[in-house]
Amino acid sequence: MLSYLIKRFFQAVFAILAISVITFxxxxxxxxxxxxxxxxxxxxxxxxxxxxxxxGTDLPLTTQYINMMKKAFSGDLGKSFFxxxxxxxxxxxxxxxxxxxxxxxxxxxxxxxxxxxxxAALNRGKIGDSTVMIMAMFGISAPVFWIAxxxxxxxxxxxxxxxxxxxxxxxxxxxxMVTLGLANASSIARITRTSMLEVMKQDYIRTARAKGVYxxxxxxxxxxxxxxxxxxxxxxxxxxxxxxxxxxxxxxxxISGLGRLTVESIFRRDFPVIQGTVLFIAxxxxxxxxxxxxxxxxxxxxxxLSEVD
Amino acid sequence: MHINRRSKSYxxxxxxxxxxxKAAMLGLVIIAVFILLAVFAPLIAPYDPYQQTWEDILKNxxxxxxxxTDELGRDILSRLIYGTRISLSxxxxxxxxxxxxxxxxxxIAGYYGGIWDSIIMRMTDIIFAFPSLIFAIAIMFALGPGLxxxxxxxxxxxxxxxxxxxxxxxxxIKKLEYIEACRAIGEKDFDIIIRxxxxxxxxxxxxxxxxxxxxxxxxxASLSFLGLGAQPPMASWGSMIYNARTYIMQAPTYSIxxxxxxxxxxxxxxxxxxxxxxxxxxxxxx
Numbered sequence: 001m002l003s004y005l006i007k008r009f010f011q012a013v014f015a016i017l018a019i020s021v022i023t024f025x026x027x028x029x030x031x032x033x034x035x036x037x038x039x040x041x042x043x044x045x046x047x048x049x050x051x052x053x054x055x056g057t058d059l060p061l062t063t064q065y066i067n068m069m070k071k072a073f074s075g076d077l078g079k080s081f082f083x084x085x086x087x088x089x090x091x092x093x094x095x096x097x098x099x100x101x102x103x104x105x106x107x108x109x110x111x112x113x114x115x116x117x118x119x120a121a122l123n124r125g126k127i128g129d130s131t132v133m134i135m136a137m138f139g140i141s142a143p144v145f146w147i148a149x150x151x152x153x154x155x156x157x158x159x160x161x162x163x164x165x166x167x168x169x170x171x172x173x174x175x176x177m178v179t180l181g182l183a184n185a186s187s188i189a190r191i192t193r194t195s196m197l198e199v200m201k202q203d204y205i206r207t208a209r210a211k212g213v214y215x216x217x218x219x220x221x222x223x224x225x226x227x228x229x230x231x232x233x234x235x236x237x238x239x240x241x242x243x244x245x246x247x248x249x250x251x252x253x254x255i256s257g258l259g260r261l262t263v264e265s266i267f268r269r270d271f272p273v274i275q276g277t278v279l280f281i282a283x284x285x286x287x288x289x290x291x292x293x294x295x296x297x298x299x300x301x302x303x304x305l306s307e308v309d
Numbered sequence: 310m311h312i313n314r315r316s317k318s319y320x321x322x323x324x325x326x327x328x329x330x331k332a333a334m335l336g337l338v339i340i341a342v343f344i345l346l347a348v349f350a351p352l353i354a355p356y357d358p359y360q361q362t363w364e365d366i367l368k369n370x371x372x373x374x375x376x377x378t379d380e381l382g383r384d385i386l387s388r389l390i391y392g393t394r395i396s397l398s399x400x401x402x403x404x405x406x407x408x409x410x411x412x413x414x415x416x417i418a419g420y421y422g423g424i425w426d427s428i429i430m431r432m433t434d435i436i437f438a439f440p441s442l443i444f445a446i447a448i449m450f451a452l453g454p455g456l457x458x459x460x461x462x463x464x465x466x467x468x469x470x471x472x473x474x475x476x477x478x479x480x481x482i483k484k485l486e487y488i489e490a491c492r493a494i495g496e497k498d499f500d501i502i503i504r505x506x507x508x509x510x511x512x513x514x515x516x517x518x519x520x521x522x523x524x525x526x527x528x529x530a531s532l533s534f535l536g537l538g539a540q541p542p543m544a545s546w547g548s549m550i551y552n553a554r555t556y557i558m559q560a561p562t563y564s565i566x567x568x569x570x571x572x573x574x575x576x577x578x579x580x581x582x583x584x585x586x587x588x589x590x591x592x593x594x595x
Contacts, residue, residue: 014431015438022435022444026451141576143527145534146550146568153561244440248531252554262443263535266450278447285440 005294012290019282020072024065027275028057072279078272082265087276090261095280097167098257101249102242104173105180110235113185117192117231118224124197132189139186144245148179148252165254180249184238191234195227202226236292240285323512326588333584336577343574347393354387358544367560376566379549380556385563388544389570395545396526396574399460403525404518406464411471412514416502418472419479429472436469445528449537456529456545459538463528471517478510512589519582523575530571546571 052058056067071077077087120132155175156164166172199205200223208218247259254260258277265273327333346353355375362382370377376385418429436444448462482488483506491501507514532538533547541548546567553564 011434015434018435019439022439023447026447137576137579138572141523141579142572143530143534143547143550143568145531146564146571149550149554149557149564150568152557153564157558157561240440244442247442247446248534251535262446266446267536274447274450278443281443282439285443286438289438 077276104177108181109184113188116189121196136186145248240288330584336580339577356384358391400522400526407467411468415472415475419476433469523578
């Protein structure tokens with residue numbers, strides 16, 4: 001177990017270093033000089049040169065990269081060109097909102113997905129099963145940003161029962177949560193159904209029923225508990241994706257989160273913010289996936305962690 | 310020398326199994342309809358997709374404009390039909406490039422192993438470590454907006470999954486006796502890969518392509534929705550939804566039709582891909 005932990009830790013460190021190099025390369029090499037682009041035609045060459053020196057962009061690239069990483073380790077990701085606010089402060093403020101949205105969407109996806117999948121499995125071959133699976137296919141195929149707009153139209157304009165922008169009150173959170181969680185709920189429903197059908201064939205389920213155990217107990221204590229592993233596997237891998245999927249949801253609902261900050265900074269060509277947010281989201285993604293991998297052995301002690309890799 | 314390649318009857322039997330899958334056949338028909346729309350767009354579209362009519366701004370669906378009009382008075386149905394060209398061509402092109410890179414690198418990694426395998430697999434690890442949309446956004450930021458850059462950005466990201474899957478297949482196939490026999494009689498590695506290994510990976514490649522195209526279409530639509538993909542006045546489904554956001558109160562139906570198109574084509578490819586996977590290797594169904 002320890003050797004696996006060490007191996008996965010070094011894999012995660014390698015991935016984060018590679019991501020930082022790629023992000024630095026994309027932000028600083030290909031678009032040309034960030035200072036000239038920021039100043040556009042408003043400054044003379046001497047001023048541009050002075051600002052370049054102050055910001056350290058006149059140094060060799062490797063030196064710039066090392067300086068960036070040293071500052072990043074101490075939490076300094078530079079300052080926004082647009083607002084002058086430290087990037088780490090911006091990220092700290094916005095990430096709380098994005099995290100709240102992602103966690104709500106995750107809970108929604110798990111609850112709706114598992115219950116739908118159980119329902120479909122128990123009604124296999126009947127209309128309930130077909131309905132759930134067709135809806136799941138549509139849920140997976142529809143773009144997140146389009147689902148957001150449709151929900152805004154239906155619940156905000158037609159029925160006028162829910163607010164269509166913002167994230168301040170529980171009522172405001174409903175539509176963004178459903179938007180972000182729907183695709184994941186659809187995947188979880190399909191996996192739950194498949195997993196439940198496998199478990200339903202097992203001898204111990206027949207034994208439980210023969211013993212006269214109540215059907216609800218058979219379903220939730222015996223079937224679902226044993227069907228959980230593939231469900232946790234798929235839902236765990238989705239958790240990191242929710243953070244990136246939040247970009248679309250925040251853009252449509254006008255939520256002031258990390259995703260929207262990333263998109264706005266792209267249009268403002270605010271290099272430090274783009275670099276900081278891209279790096280931060282990628283690091284969180286790597287860490288979340290690492291934690292999910294390590295949790296497999298906790299869920300099923302029969303799994304050796306070396307098998308998970 | 311007998312070449313142990315899947316026989317023509319294998320593909321005939323697989324197509325027979327596919328025909329029995331009604332959902333997959335429906336998906337195939339829908340895809341065929343979209344392809345026909347793309348090819349014959351100038352003949353089918355009722356209006357010029359770029360023609361602006363100021364008297365018809367943000368009109369709801371009517372006999373004159375079955376899908377309504379946009380903020381510049383352009384016919385939405387015509388723009389949807391022309392948008393099919395962008396979505397399908399981007400989807401096919403990205404998948405073609407991703408497949409070329411992925412199959413080549415997957416074969417090298419799986420067949421030669423050693424340092425090549427390590428390098429290629431570490432490259433795929435890096436790509437998988439990066440959230441794909443964020444990676445695409447970062448690349449688009451560096452390259453600038455536009456469809457050509459979308460193509461490069463998504464192709465850079467998309468090959469990694471293919472490479473891993475093909476590598477797995479090659480690791481299995483290269484251990485088979487007929488491959489050892491080929492090496493024993495002095496056949497060159499390149500010939501073995503081209504004539505024996507890749508043909509035996511064909512069912513996997515077909516399924517990967519069919520399931521990769523909808524991902525590419527969805528990614529292009531997402532980038533266009535963020536304003537990074539197709540630029541005005543180009544008619545892309547994603548950019549139409551991006552524009553429709555601003556007019557959701559005046560013309561709610563503006564955003565509905567492009568989303569239905571994206572959903573239908575992605576759904577059709579996914580259903581067809583599932584059907585092909587079951588038809589080409591029924592053991593995978595379990």
